[in-house]
Amino acid sequence: MKLTTMHDAIATYVHDGDTVAIEGFTACIGFAAAHEIIRQRRRDLVLCRMTPDLIYDQMVAAGCARKLVFSYLGNPGVGPLHAIRRAVEKGIPAPLELEEYSHFGMVGRYFAGAYRLPFFPLYSYTGSDLPRVNPRIRFVESPYGDGPIAVVPPLNPDVAIIHAQRADVHGNTQLWGLVGAQKEVAFAAQHVIVVVEEVVDEEVIRSDPNRTLIPGMIVDAVVHEPYGAHPSYVQGYYDRDNDFYLRWDEISRDESSTRTWLEEWVYGVRDRAEYVQKMGPETWERLKPAQAWSHPVNYG
């Protein structure tokens, strides 16, 4: 029984200076966890994510991070991440160290971390300037005589935070739609916090074991947090709030409007439940998805 509150999960497993990975490739991005980290005023975090997205833009604006490990710095389908650019280009609110890879390199780092390998080999980076600016990207010679191949080192975060559709109280977690790099980062991490839309009976999980992405044995805390991935989305539960992604482009252009937004929507609410209430029912009505149910399968 690992069910706890977001407050307690963050207080227990996220410490100043930790290496933290909140994954979710466009979908299932753990904004509720990020906002709680901001509220608890964590500092000097090394934030890992393939696509830092608005979630790390907000955390960087709030001063939580000293470094990003990433592969694509953008507001998907919209434009740049202004707060991160301010930190990188102007040191506002503080300088931000960058350690960058390509997407395949980044997920390869998680894979190596999860598989306890010394490196992940991949045919990327040849001819690129990336290895020149990131000395962690190296090359090994194939012992079968087929030349050199790039490698990236394992990435083992102190804590990984995964948002998913459902889990049981032991942390056996099922995720569908885009599954990104969540399995790899969870197995790579020292501690795992799972945040879900629904806590379900163990029998629901057991009815479809191939759907289980993360087994309870590697999970430390389960947090029940409906709408916890807004403004990103959870397949089958709510759509992506594209309007907010566009609005963030405006809000974040300016340091003070960014701060005002953080005051109102992060520091100004006690928890995600209050954020959900403040957002108002029309938001959730607007983001309600259609029904598109899977054909069940027989495990008998």
Added chain:
Amino acid sequence: MKLTTMHDAIATYVHDGDTVAIEGFTACIGFAAAHEIIRQRRRDLVLCRMTPDLIYDQMVAAGCARKLVFSYLGNPGVGPLHAIRRAVEKGIPAPLELEEYSHFGMVGRYFAGAYRLPFFPLYSYTGSDLPRVNPRIRFVESPYGDGPIAVVPPLNPDVAIIHAQRADVHGNTQLWGLVGAQKEVAFAAQHVIVVVEEVVDEEVIRSDPNRTLIPGMIVDAVVHEPYGAHPSYVQGYYDRDNDFYLRWDEISRDESSTRTWLEEWVYGVRDRAEYVQKMGPETWERLKPAQAWSHPVNYG
């Protein structure tokens, strides 16, 4: 539209001397395909499979193979594979070359083949005699200063044969229960034959895209062959015929009883449909599984 008969799929994609992988770890073993290969009297095949099981024991007894690439030679839960032992120990019906790995090494070879990597690194084989007898197992030095690690080379079969629960006519294939190394071997192979219990409408596949293990784009032929994995099993369709696994231990102890069995059940039937009929309805009644349906999920 890739739907064809087993006869034509084998005639088109399996040639003398080919490297063939019929995967399926204990479950979904493609016996119908193997029997058709025997009937078409293919010779000098290099047969790849983590667990050669009865399927390759039968193919070796029938004289199809010149070599096995494998990781575990046994009749699971019963004992040795007598026909393969006769070939290895006594050269009956012909000598058989062996190239062996551990399970992780074997699936790592498929992974490297599928990912088009020069090798798959794994911390196996240290202290073991396996690298001494298999020079394809080598070691590379980590460029991060953490010492040597074993590697295995890619394995890219000419053809992979996958048995699954369902596919559409384009070869988009869904498999549940044990999924073994099927995805990796399919992507590693030059050609892929998918054999299924049911050919379903594309809409069934599209209702649950996370369940799709093999996309149609890599599939050459789809064969509809109910009970095509007997005496192994297909989760939700029929149970493992443990009685036959025990009986094979008796049949295969002796060269002539093995030949008699092949005459009756392989050469003596035209196709799998005739085998199914000859087996009789009481067999399929006996192997009928209980119902245990997955809870559906919403992809809206």
Added chain:
Amino acid sequence: MSDYSPSEMMIVAAARALAGVRTVFVGVGLPNIACNLAQRTVAPELELIYESGVYGARPARLPLSIGDPALVTGALSVCPIIDLFGLYLQGGRVEVAFLGGAQIDRYGNLNTTVIGDYVHPKVRLPGSGGACEIAIHAQQVFIIMRLSRRSFVEHLDFLTSPGHLGGAGEREHLKMPGRGPQVVVTDKCVFRFDPVTGDMVLVSIHPGFTLEDVRAEMGWDPRVSPDLRETEPPTPEELHLLREELDPQGIYRS
């Protein structure tokens, strides 16, 4: 200029370049619309692969990002990111991929990382994402970028994704499996690459523009094909599909 926008001309030119292609690796925006148009015209068997892990998408609405839930609903397959890059891309299964960037040089090398110095950048751009490996592995790379002197530069500030590097043959020498950039579609013209030298050659200019218009927007003096011609303008059928079916809200028209 006629009754279509430069974006529409770009989409149409890119779509035509996809004739007969079956698998394309694509982001959102213009390339996505170009692929949808190609599916309805020159490449009926085209399947789209998104780096988010989706294959065989059938979106009920225009996707607004590569992770739009509409791409997942009713798709043929969704796989983990590592498989998307390992099995599909590095596995050699992608025939064509679309790329773009903040800067491009004459060999089709692309910069999406920084303007200025890497450590103290003037402008920090998004970085590679999957572009670096897409550029290496896709059998062919198609580039869509608006022509401008700021973007078509003599020297990149940073080489994120390799094109033909220093010239033809370098990719083969480095054993890169993909053939590299094949075409650059801009709002004013189309370039292809000289197979002998590996550099860009202007092959067609969109109706309404001149060679001087093109030169004025480039950081180097482009080579011009002896067969330089005017780009075929969008047909009424192409414009109809674009405006009535693929992008009825006109999101990608301007």
Added chain:
Amino acid sequence: MSDYSPSEMMIVAAARALAGVRTVFVGVGLPNIACNLAQRTVAPELELIYESGVYGARPARLPLSIGDPALVTGALSVCPIIDLFGLYLQGGRVEVAFLGGAQIDRYGNLNTTVIGDYVHPKVRLPGSGGACEIAIHAQQVFIIMRLSRRSFVEHLDFLTSPGHLGGAGEREHLKMPGRGPQVVVTDKCVFRFDPVTGDMVLVSIHPGFTLEDVRAEMGWDPRVSPDLRETEPPTPEELHLLREELDPQGIYRS
């Protein structure tokens, strides 16, 4: 001998060794029954991991192979084989794994490959399966084998799965993450390993057998613990669970 079989004694002794363990990597047969017994007695939180990819199985009947469909129905998770070996085993998530073999030496090294010469074997055995990597990665290895002079040998014909290799310290020197074999449960006795030398030490003899019975079945003269004792026989509760609930058909009794 009392009213229980040597197999029952082995199962009970192995189950007791699992006290407090939470994750065990297991095949079918005696180890599987031992784990089921441990779940009901000394290790209530024990979850079984099968190399077929199953975690948290809840079989409605006794599984007859590691790929029995009954292991899948109602399991918590089923994963691809590569993840089973990569994420769970090499990932360091397995506390205890059971192994056995055709031959074992005093350091717990195991042979499951050949009797005789590798190229021209007298008996071709199954090979490694997952044993080689299990022996390297599981935090602890428990061995279950019947005691016999053919199996407990001075020199292995082939070293498939490393135990303590040539003695204590060799595993650490080779940076093997697991601690190697901890206990050998046989039908006549139990061995543990000397932490200083890495070789087997006889720690208990099952009721009804003598030290001479044990010596007669070994290819080397075993070291004997100064605290050598008689193994606690199965309790009535243990026998009841085994016979009435876990293996009512008595498949693994003899």
